[in-house]
Amino acid sequence: MTTLKSKLREDLNTAIKARDELRSSTLRLTLTAITQEEVSGKEKRELSDEEIIKVISREAKKRREAADAFAQGDRPEQAEREKAEGEILAVYLPRQLDDEELNLIVAQAVEEAKAAGAEGPRAMGQVMKIVNPKVAGLAEGGRVAAAVKKILAG
Numbered sequence: 001m002t003t004l005k006s007k008l009r010e011d012l013n014t015a016i017k018a019r020d021e022l023r024s025s026t027l028r029l030t031l032t033a034i035t036q037e038e039v040s041g042k043e044k045r046e047l048s049d050e051e052i053i054k055v056i057s058r059e060a061k062k063r064r065e066a067a068d069a070f071a072q073g074d075r076p077e078q079a080e081r082e083k084a085e086g087e088i089l090a091v092y093l094p095r096q097l098d099d100e101e102l103n104l105i106v107a108q109a110v111e112e113a114k115a116a117g118a119e120g121p122r123a124m125g126q127v128m129k130i131v132n133p134k135v136a137g138l139a140e141g142g143r144v145a146a147a148v149k150k151i152l153a154g
Helices: 003-017 021-039 049-072 076-090 099-115 121-135 141-153
Strands: none
Touching (some): 003 021, 021 049, 099 121
C-alpha cells in the first residue's frame, strides 16, 4: 500500500475514534474515489502517490465548485461544509504555487516559446505545453491558463 493511502486510512481511523463526522466522511469519500480509480479499467492496480494526489486534487476541485454553486444558490450552510471538506483535503496536497511564483514560471515559458518562434496570443498552446509539466499538481489549470493569457497579452 502506498504511503499516502495508508496515511489517509490512519487519519480516517483517528477521525472515527474522535467522532469527527466531517473529517471521517470526507476521508471515506476520498478513499472510495481512490478505490474506484484503482478498479477502473481492465485490471485492478495499486495507485502510486502521484496518482492518489491527482484523485485528491480532483475531489478538492469538486468541493470548491460545489461550494460556489451552493453559495450562488443561497445555501450558505452547505457551502460552508463543502469549503471545510476542501480544506481537509488540502492538507494532503502539495503546497500550491502563489501568483508570483506562477507568473515567473509562465514568463520563462513564454520566453522559451518566443525563442522557438511563437508570438502573440496564438502561442498559448505552445506555452501551455512548456508550463504544464513544470506546475503539475502545484497550480490549478485555470490559474495557469489565466496567467499565460495575461503575460501573452502584454
